[in-house]
Amino acid sequence: MKVSLIQKSLLLALAISAPSYASDKVVLENAIKAQKQQLAEIEKKLAELEAKQSQVVALEHNKANQISASKNWQLNSYGSILYKSEEIFRNIQDTDPERRARTDIERVVIEYVYDVNSKWQIEAEIEYEHGGTGAALEYDGFEEFGEFETEIEAGGEIIVEKLQAKYTHNDNFAIKMGHIFVPVGIGTDLHKPDEYLTTERHWSEASLIPQVWHETGVNFIGKWQNITAQALVTTGLNSEYFRTYNWVATGHQKRFEQVNADDLALTLRLDYGDIKKGKGVGFSFYTGDTTGNRNNSNKVEGDGNLTIFGIHGAYSYENWLVRGQYLFGQLEDSQAITNANKTTPGLKPGNFAQLGSEAESAFVELAYNSQSLFNLSTPLYFFTGYEYANPIKEVEQGNATSRFDTQEISIGVNYLPMKNLVFKAQVAEQMYAQDNLDNTSSFSLSMGYYFSI
Amino acid sequence: MKLHKSLIALTVSTALLAGCGSSSSSNDDKDVTPAPTGFSFQATEMITNLTNDVIVAGYEALNDKAEIFVNATQTLVNTPTAENLAAAQQAWKDVRVPWEQGEAHIFGPVDALSIDPHLDTWPLNTSDLSALLANQTSFSADEIKNWNDDVQGFHTMEFLLFGDGVTDNDKSIDEMTELEREYLSATAEVFKNHTQTLFDAWTVANDPNDSASPAYKDLLLDPNNDIYASQLGVIEELINGMIGIVDEVGNGKIAEPFGTSIETSDTSTVESQYSWNSLVDFSDNIQGVQNVYRGEYPEQADKQGIIDFVEAADATVAARVDGEIEAAIAAIKAIAGDNNMPFRQAIGDEAARERIQTAIDALTVLQSSLENDVLTLLQQWQQ
Numbered sequence: 001m002k003v004s005l006i007q008k009s010l011l012l013a014l015a016i017s018a019p020s021y022a023s024d025k026v027v028l029e030n031a032i033k034a035q036k037q038q039l040a041e042i043e044k045k046l047a048e049l050e051a052k053q054s055q056v057v058a059l060e061h062n063k064a065n066q067i068s069a070s071k072n073w074q075l076n077s078y079g080s081i082l083y084k085s086e087e088i089f090r091n092i093q094d095t096d097p098e099r100r101a102r103t104d105i106e107r108v109v110i111e112y113v114y115d116v117n118s119k120w121q122i123e124a125e126i127e128y129e130h131g132g133t134g135a136a137l138e139y140d141g142f143e144e145f146g147e148f149e150t151e152i153e154a155g156g157e158i159i160v161e162k163l164q165a166k167y168t169h170n171d172n173f174a175i176k177m178g179h180i181f182v183p184v185g186i187g188t189d190l191h192k193p194d195e196y197l198t199t200e201r202h203w204s205e206a207s208l209i210p211q212v213w214h215e216t217g218v219n220f221i222g223k224w225q226n227i228t229a230q231a232l233v234t235t236g237l238n239s240e241y242f243r244t245y246n247w248v249a250t251g252h253q254k255r256f257e258q259v260n261a262d263d264l265a266l267t268l269r270l271d272y273g274d275i276k277k278g279k280g281v282g283f284s285f286y287t288g289d290t291t292g293n294r295n296n297s298n299k300v301e302g303d304g305n306l307t308i309f310g311i312h313g314a315y316s317y318e319n320w321l322v323r324g325q326y327l328f329g330q331l332e333d334s335q336a337i338t339n340a341n342k343t344t345p346g347l348k349p350g351n352f353a354q355l356g357s358e359a360e361s362a363f364v365e366l367a368y369n370s371q372s373l374f375n376l377s378t379p380l381y382f383f384t385g386y387e388y389a390n391p392i393k394e395v396e397q398g399n400a401t402s403r404f405d406t407q408e409i410s411i412g413v414n415y416l417p418m419k420n421l422v423f424k425a426q427v428a429e430q431m432y433a434q435d436n437l438d439n440t441s442s443f444s445l446s447m448g449y450y451f452s453i
Numbered sequence: 454m455k456l457h458k459s460l461i462a463l464t465v466s467t468a469l470l471a472g473c474g475s476s477s478s479s480n481d482d483k484d485v486t487p488a489p490t491g492f493s494f495q496a497t498e499m500i501t502n503l504t505n506d507v508i509v510a511g512y513e514a515l516n517d518k519a520e521i522f523v524n525a526t527q528t529l530v531n532t533p534t535a536e537n538l539a540a541a542q543q544a545w546k547d548v549r550v551p552w553e554q555g556e557a558h559i560f561g562p563v564d565a566l567s568i569d570p571h572l573d574t575w576p577l578n579t580s581d582l583s584a585l586l587a588n589q590t591s592f593s594a595d596e597i598k599n600w601n602d603d604v605q606g607f608h609t610m611e612f613l614l615f616g617d618g619v620t621d622n623d624k625s626i627d628e629m630t631e632l633e634r635e636y637l638s639a640t641a642e643v644f645k646n647h648t649q650t651l652f653d654a655w656t657v658a659n660d661p662n663d664s665a666s667p668a669y670k671d672l673l674l675d676p677n678n679d680i681y682a683s684q685l686g687v688i689e690e691l692i693n694g695m696i697g698i699v700d701e702v703g704n705g706k707i708a709e710p711f712g713t714s715i716e717t718s719d720t721s722t723v724e725s726q727y728s729w730n731s732l733v734d735f736s737d738n739i740q741g742v743q744n745v746y747r748g749e750y751p752e753q754a755d756k757q758g759i760i761d762f763v764e765a766a767d768a769t770v771a772a773r774v775d776g777e778i779e780a781a782i783a784a785i786k787a788i789a790g791d792n793n794m795p796f797r798q799a800i801g802d803e804a805a806r807e808r809i810q811t812a813i814d815a816l817t818v819l820q821s822s823l824e825n826d827v828l829t830l831l832q833q834w835q836q
Contacts, residue, residue, distance in 0.1 A: 092603055093576035093721060244601060298662075338599050345565045345660070351574055351602045397596055399588050401581045434580055 072115040078450035079108035080193045082200060087430075087440035092351070092403065095436050105131045106200070106446075109161070121166040130156030159254060161214050174221045182213040182234055183269045184286045186312040186325050189276055193448020197367050197383040197414055199426045200444070204361040207245075207389035207404070208327055209308060210237075210252035216259065228271045236265040236288035239304045239337045240295060240344065244352040245404050247359045247391035248306055248331065251290060262292035263303075278316030278323075285309055291333070299340035302333035319372065321381075324364035331357055335396040356392035356400060363387040367414075381414040390433075405433030420451045491835040494765035496684045499748065499757040503691060504673045506756060507744050511555045512652045518548040519641075519648040526610075526638040533634060535626045541637075542614050546730060549607065553734045556701070557741030558694040561669045562654030566661070570602045571647050575724050577612055578603035585636070592635050594642035605640045611727045613637040618727035618797065689831055691759060695742045696823045699781075702738045703816030706731075707785075711800050711809055718800040731796035736785040739816075743778045759827070766830045774827060777819040784812035 082104045087097035111125040134157045164178035181188045187205045190196050191212045205211055217234030237251035238260060253259040265288025273280030290304035291297060312325040331337070334355040342353040365385035374380060390405040412426030424446045431439050525544040529537045552572065555563070563569055582604050585592075597605050613633050616624035650661055660666035672680045673687050681687050712718040725731045744750055748758020764771035788799050788808045799805035 091576050091722075092578045093580075335599055342567065342571070342599075342602075345567075348567060348570075351570060354599065354601045398600060399581070399585050401578070401601070402584065403578075403580065436580055 074113040076111040076452045078192045080106045080448040082106050082446045084444040086442035097440050123164050125162035127159050127161045132156045132158045134158055172223050176219040179216045180219050182215050184284045185310050187211045192450050194422050199424045199446035202363050204363045204387040204389040207391050208247050208359050208361045210249050226273050230269040232267040234265055235259050235261045236263040237290050238293040239290040242355050244354050260293040263289040275314045278314050278321050281313040283311050296344050300336045302336050305332040319369040321367045326362040328360045357396045358394035359391045360393055361389035379416045385410045402433040407431045422448045491833045492766040493835050494762050500687050502748050502756045504670050508558050509655050509670050511551050512655055515551040516648040516652040519645045522548045523641045523645045526641040530634045530638045538626045553737035554741035556698045556738050557745050568647055568651045572606045574602035577608045592639040594639045597639050598643045615728040622729040692828050698738050699820045702735050703813055720797045723797045726797045729795035736782050739782045770826045774822050781815040781819045784815040
């Protein structure tokens with residue numbers, strides 16, 4: 001561009017000066033020749049200058065790359081905030097829900113990653129939930145016949161979700177150890193605000209298992225072409241806090257100051273492709289006993305073995321994305337655990353002690369990125385989702401209550417005005433298996449951020 | 454329990470500070486003489502009486518009447534007649550009395566062993582109850598005890614015995630199915646097991662899993678243990694028990710369904726709405742407060758109660774609080790009016806709502822006196 005502008009200017013100058021030499025053709029021709037030579041020289045100099053300039057740019061670029069390559073740490077952060085208007089049932093007998101609205105600073109997470117060398121990496125993730133304060137539950141075995149004590153009221157939580165060391169042996173094999181994520185279900189993979197479409201993470205998964213499940217243990221990871229296989233040995237769950245309405249989810253021992261590790265759990269997972277990138281399928285399997293981790297471990301006869309199977313998948317094509325998951329779980333000795341939870345002093349399960357011997361949940365969602373349709377510079381997703389959960393599908397004896405057998409259909413939008421920010425809106429309808437409950441509706445908005453420096 | 458302990462510690466240290474305050478300041482100003490604060494009271498007799506003759510006697514009555522009730526339900530199963538149904542209904546009301554009166558001292562095993570939710574969970578899960586009755590062919594106590602608390606206990610039995618309570622409280626024997634009778638009887642059996650556990654925890658061993666653990670009553674009778682550091686802790690527990698139920702009746706049981714107007718009143722949260730026994734429940738709750746305060750049940754000979762402790766400090770306050778308890782009971786009973794209106798109807802009736810407001814006010818006055826004038830005496834008590 002610069003060259004052609006200069007050329008044009010020179011030719012114009014030539015044209016203007018030409019008439020004064022018109023009478024002498026030879027002189028004019030010579031002058032033109034001389035001008036042409038000058039022009040060629042200028043062009044040559046310009047080309048040299050351009051070459052030099054691009055060399056400088058390339059050098060600067062290389063320098064930046066060298067800095068980036070030498071940076072052996074990363075600081076990541078994400079968080080989300082929610083507004084939700086929904087119909088709430090006041091109690092178990094209430095069939096006439098009341099509309100309530102609420103807001104929640106769902107989480108702010110800070111994650112540090114440090115590459116010690118090419119093989120070893122240390123990573124820690126600290127999460128502030130609901131604005132962040134908290135209470136630890138303490139089991140005092142010397143008080144009366146053992147007491148559960150909460151020191152302060154919980155308003156939120158500050159929790160270390162991850163504290164791991166990772167050893168990468170080669171492209172095919174790595175080990176993570178420490179406090180690590182348990183990869184059952186895809187909620188753990190897709191837990192950042194831009195990784196799920198709904199305004200909140202999938203409630204169907206949270207109705208069954210701990211969401212973004214983290215335990216202390218070791219994770220072996222094998223990779224071969226597009227296949228990733230994982231095996232984990234981690235601390236297991238504690239059946240003292242299993243409850244009717246969310247099955248084993250609250251058995252996550254994060255509520256305790258220290259985690260009982262008498263019963264360990266085995267997790268196996270096999271993935272083909274990459275769920276996060278929107279192309280992959282996988283299978284997860286979890287098994288572990290739960291009785292040994294009870295503080296009052298003499299109240300349950302039987303191991304309280306828990307088994308969970310999950311299949312999940314994601315597929316994207318052009319502007320379309322579809323994702324889904326199905327979880328099925330079985331709990332042995334659910335009757336004995338129910339009975340023990342009802343009669344453990346100080347535990348106060350109140351109602352909701354009865355446990356499902358079987359539980360299941362599922363979701364599927366479909367999204368379309370309309371960015372090109374509306375000629376936008378950033379993504380705009382429209383989505384629709386279906387979720388289902390029944391944490392008390394079967395009981396060992398008697399009838400399983402249908403109160404928690406719930407489905408939801410949602411439609412919504414995700415707009416990313418810039419790379420690090422997502423705004424979401426969603427309307428949804430909830431459907432209940434219990435005959436005397438009418439459908440309810442909800443409307444929610446959320447904002448999420450995420451960045452990495 | 455930790456909360457209780459820290460409260461006790463706080464109270465004791467406040468009392469100590471109050472006691473020492475004047476002597477430390479006397480170093481600075483020798484003209485100031487210690488103010489004549491504090492009173493003495495020998496609490497052993499009062500604590501012994503309240504523990505044995507009020508609390509334990511109450512749980513014994515509960516357990517005995519539970520047995521009569523179980524028998525009545527079994528008779529009803531064997532011989533389903535109108536008379537036997539009426540007898541079972543009456544037995545339910547009879548066993549309700551010691552339970553509701555006992556809510557004035559709902560600490561110790563009734564709390565620690567979760568006996569309260571097992572016996573008296575409210576509201577009832579009528580959906581699950583209907584599903585069970587529609588899908589099960591028989592019921593046993595062993596099964597029912599494992600189910601959630603909202604399909605067993607007092608109010609499940611009430612629903613089976615009295616019907617839904619919307620238009621009347623006199624379910625006829627023809628309206629009761631054989632399966633309902635079986636459920637009633639099995640639930641009553643579970644209920645009786647819980648009342649037995651509660652009574653045993655107070656009189657035999659407070660930990661049902663450890664026969665060597667002391668009876669809970671002994672922890673009160675002989676303080677200086679893990680639960681009660683001294684008699685002060687016992688008396689504080691007793692006074693706080695009274696405050697707790699006055700608060701619950703005034704601000705919960707009555708005020709919640711009452712709402713701010715007829716439009717916001719809510720019959721679904723009325724306790725004992727099936728049997729229309731709500732007002733009896735509420736007045737029995739405050740009767741329980743009177744039992745602890747006076748130290749004896751109505752019509753019994755005078756024994757030592759909290760009133761004697763208060764009297765040792767201030768006879769005027771002692772008499773005033775006694776009057777406020779009587780007034781609260783009378784105000785609750787007066788809600789029924791001339792035509793014996795049940796509470797679930799009264800919250801929707803303009804004239805009755807005024808009487809309800811009077812009862813709420815009486816309870817507020819009583820609660821304030823117990824908190825400000827009675828509980829605070831612990832700071833002045835010189836043991």
